[in-house]
Amino acid sequence: MKLYWGDLHNHCGITYGFGSLENALAAAKEQLDFCAIIGHAMWPDMPERTEELHFLVDFHTKGFAKLQSNWEHVRDTVKHWNVSHQFVTFQGYEIHSSEFGDHHVLSPSDELPLVEAGSPAELVAMLSPLPVIAVPHHVGYTPGYRGANWEAFSEDNSPVVEVFSKHGCSMSDTSAYPYLHTMGPRDSRNTIVNAIQRGKKFSFAGSTDHHAGYPGSYGDGRVAVLAAEKTREAIWEALLARRTYAITGDKIECHFTVNGAVFGSEVKDNGRRHLCLDVKACDGIEKVTVYKNGKPWMIQHGIGSDPSQQLGNKHGKYKVRVEMGWGDLTEGYDWKGSACIDNGKLVTVETCFRGRSVLAPTPDMQDSPEINALGNKLISTTETEAQWTCTTFKNHSTLHPQTAALIFEMDGDLTSVLTVTANGRTIVYSIGELLEGSRSVHMKPHNSEAVLIHRAIPESEYNFVGEWTDDTKEFECDAYHVEVKQWNGQYAWISPVFVIGD
Known part of the structure; x- marks a missing residue:
């Protein structure tokens, strides 16, 4: 599967x-x-x-x-x-x-x-x-x-x-x-x-x-x-x-079982429920909540925070999100970008591309067949480099982003260097520097589009494994589901496993 x-x-x-x-x-x-x-x-x-x-x-x-x-x-x-x-x-x-x-x-x-x-x-x-x-x-x-x-x-x-x-x-x-x-x-x-x-x-x-x-x-x-x-x-x-x-x-990878039955399944109650959760997120995991019959049953905060990860020249996997957008152009701004890593390799590249934000027609909107023909494309990837194009728009409000991003999972250490080039502007930072925080650059002096390289996330912060045991039957059918919340506000809601009484 x-x-x-x-x-x-x-x-x-x-x-x-x-x-x-x-x-x-x-x-x-x-x-x-x-x-x-x-x-x-x-x-x-x-x-x-x-x-x-x-x-x-x-x-x-x-x-x-x-x-x-x-x-x-x-x-x-x-x-x-x-x-x-x-x-x-x-x-x-x-x-x-x-x-x-x-x-x-x-x-x-x-x-x-x-x-x-x-x-x-x-x-x-x-x-x-x-x-x-x-x-x-x-x-x-x-x-x-x-x-x-x-x-x-x-x-x-x-x-x-x-x-x-x-x-x-x-x-x-x-x-x-x-x-x-x-x-x-x-x-x-x-x-x-x-x-x-x-x-x-x-x-x-x-x-x-x-x-x-x-x-x-x-x-x-x-x-x-x-x-x-x-x-x-x-x-x-x-x-x-x-x-x-x-x-x-974010494509948050989750595997959740109760007594070996995967999410969505029904399983017979044998007197003890063994819950297993495995999560590979795309950002640091802020909170995992296990629900039983719709009520919080187990909550864990600040998953995987490991200050020792930043000590020494620690080798491992890291995720870095490169985000583009902002500015004042409602009709779109076209990007041509590339990223390469020295002293390390790219493991995965995930695209976070958006379309024009439209939920329902309004009297002033006119249809165009090309409204969704945007330049959002991951052109190529190798073990050390990726190239892409994308289109971003002015954010609708301070709460409604229209940015685009890519998430790079890298295998390296604190000396590994990520070089990002976007529309002629080049930004160069090591994993060690990005563990300290995000870095940004603007394309123009004012009301400008910008590129943001987010804080590097070590593997210990975006991976989580949990096991719990419950032996209390509440109803003839007890339902367990899970909510995963990342620090960047992205969520996963994992479907219930239904434990059916005899």
Whole structure:
């Protein structure tokens, strides 16, 4: 089994999103293993068109009609991009519902028809016997206001639930990333924790719900899947088996078991629960929280802090994030960058590329097929060098970044030197210097784009192994899940293992 990274819920110009389908798929292939580009298809209980709601109703209605008229082309394009062991795509589209909450249906079948239905459950039934699941998303909205309807929730129809996207985090009403969209706040009755405490069984997914055709846009939500291989069949099997978890952006590698059963599984209670957690993060780990039945059961802070790591000429692995952006250009700033390491080698390079930040249409937005044709590409990597291009934009606010980054994992020591060149500016620092803190350089004298080399993170701070034992049964089904928080604010939410009583 291996972890694969994807986005199961991204929108583009095939309905009322923006940008071409082909460019969206190309962006996904650059930094993901699999994706689903979702068209908005129907809203059976949509509010009536009034003077106040005419824009809302009109853009939905036009978007639905656009997908309907182009469905064959959309389906054929998605089919064409699916190549086993290279890049995997799934077919799918979305049904809104005020009563039942919004869902997107997913299928590995290229024969998936576009049909109208009155509810998500009815849609899944109409699509049978094709293999189809319905993934609830932004579930934390108010009941009856396009939030989840846990009374109508079906574990068979929905083995996976989207817990994080551009809408925010629905894990609990106190989680980071509150709902701030015009659709309203999150309501504790519809959170993931509430559903777990009501005995619902499902796994977690993150996906962007990004509306400008950029699957996996960094920080907006991604999903990790534990599968046998990078094929439609293997990833689909993993989705049905609930071997998934959610991440915000950084590809935090997690393995969590209870009595040997991996996340998403059900295991019989044998009187003692042995919990094992293995995490390889992308930044220093600030906190690990193990939840039992939706409540914190074990918390560890400041994982892996090891001052001795900085003493002497310590050899080992380090992660250094190189970030670009800032400035005042709303239409984008193009970067050409390279990095090389002396007296060491590059082990891995992870891209953290973003698309233009768009969650929903506004009256002033105009579609362009090229809106998502950005220059975000890892051009080449060797054991000592990497080259890339990317596009960044002015940050929307002091809390909404539009930067791009790459994470370099290096094998070396304190004398190993990282040289970064970006648009003609060169920055040179040793691992020893970067352990002391970050370094930055600007491209112009004022309101300027900049390059930031983050503090070097030793392996002891981004790796964590934990084992715990619990012998207390609380319910006939006890659910254990995990939250991992990095110092940079990136999260992983690892799906529950369900311990079933005799």
